[in-house]
Amino acid sequence: xxxxxxDGKAAALSLREQVRVAAGTFAQAAGRxxxxxxxxxxxxxxxxxxxxxxIKATGEAGLESFHHKLDDATxxxxxxxxxxxxxxxxxxxxxxxxxxxxxxxDAAKVIDAISPDKDVDGFHALNAGRLATGLDALVPCxxxxxxxxxxxxxxxxxxKNAVVIGRSNIVGKPMAMLLIGExxxxxxxxxxxxxxxxxxxxxxxxxxxxxxPEMVKADWIKPGATVIDVGINRVLTDDGKGRLVGxxxxxxxxxxxxxxxxxxxxxxxxxxxxxxxxxxxAAHRRAGLTVPQ
Ligand code: NDP
Numbered sequence: 001x002x003x004x005x006x007d008g009k010a011a012a013l014s015l016r017e018q019v020r021v022a023a024g025t026f027a028q029a030a031g032r033x034x035x036x037x038x039x040x041x042x043x044x045x046x047x048x049x050x051x052x053x054x055i056k057a058t059g060e061a062g063l064e065s066f067h068h069k070l071d072d073a074t075x076x077x078x079x080x081x082x083x084x085x086x087x088x089x090x091x092x093x094x095x096x097x098x099x100x101x102x103x104x105x106d107a108a109k110v111i112d113a114i115s116p117d118k119d120v121d122g123f124h125a126l127n128a129g130r131l132a133t134g135l136d137a138l139v140p141c142x143x144x145x146x147x148x149x150x151x152x153x154x155x156x157x158x159x160k161n162a163v164v165i166g167r168s169n170i171v172g173k174p175m176a177m178l179l180i181g182e183x184x185x186x187x188x189x190x191x192x193x194x195x196x197x198x199x200x201x202x203x204x205x206x207x208x209x210x211x212x213p214e215m216v217k218a219d220w221i222k223p224g225a226t227v228i229d230v231g232i233n234r235v236l237t238d239d240g241k242g243r244l245v246g247x248x249x250x251x252x253x254x255x256x257x258x259x260x261x262x263x264x265x266x267x268x269x270x271x272x273x274x275x276x277x278x279x280x281x282a283a284h285r286r287a288g289l290t291v292p293q
Pocket of ligand 1: 167168170171172189190191192193196230231232267268271
């Protein structure tokens with residue numbers, strides 16, 4: 001391997017420690033700790049694991065945690081009523097409704113019902129619009145984490161050619177907006193992109209957020225490029241245990257790239273750290289306090 005390994009675990013630990021210290025200062029000024037409400041509907045095992053690790057990280061950072069576990073048959077009306085209660089609860093600075101939701105619930109309606117000031121996932125249309133227009137926004141955690149890793153690795157991103165593969169509202173689009181905000185030259189590729197390898201070959205920065213195991217190959221990568229792998233894909237192994245791989249063929253791409261994130265241990269840990277950071281930001285804004293750097 002010739003590429004530098006971008007250690008998302010270490011970066012996330014350091015961000016979590018920063019949040020912990022700032023949360024202590026906030027508590028002294030505001031007389032309460034920043035609070036994050038998590039809502040899990042149903043029994044999806046992956047969602048349960050995600051929510052559990054978010055709650056654990058919340059406690060470790062000294063934030064107040066309010067967890068609501070609802071059963072699979074919960075109606076849309078009941079979930080919307082819980083969201084309304086959390087919007088009105090002064091102790092709650094951030095509301096996270098874990099997706100996906102059971103089919104009887106319209107996720108878009110639920111996201112729309114969350115107060116934009118408490119929308120720590122950054123999925124509300126108001127926050128998406130604020131990000132797109134360069135205003136202060138709560139920014140989706142995964143692309144925010146990618147940006148922090150890129151800044152730490154490369155410093156100034158202005159003038160870099162960035163290719164984002166994927167155009168979801170959760171990762172691809174906000175990632176593109178953040179990179180435009182950094183004055184990178186941004187191309188957003190997706191399933192209809194013609195000559196994807198040729199497009200990616202132009203990139204100084206590649207962010208892969210596709211959901212296809214090891215799709216991005218070594219001969220797509222400009223030598224020395226920085227590669228951020230958002231993908232989390234479980235693939236079967238011969239021993240039947242399975243393992244996690246990204247959207248990038250790590251072993252070959254790491255021979256060509258200048259720097260690369262591993263999966264696991266790259267973007268994933270930063271996503272949770274950025275959720276804590278967003279809760280801290282929301283708490284400061286709601287309390288009328290200056291957001292710490
Ligand atoms: P979506 O399925 O919402 O979006 C996938 C995007 O990839 C779409 O824009 C799609 O294009 C594009 N795409 C699909 N196939 C191809 C292809 N063959 N060539 C080019 N583009 C393609 O996924 P998400 O954005 O939610 O997530 C992407 C990945 O990131 C997943 O593996 C997910 O598990 C992971 N993830 C990881 C997180 C973390 O914390 N590390 C957090 C969130 C997601 P089109 O729009 O044309 O269909």
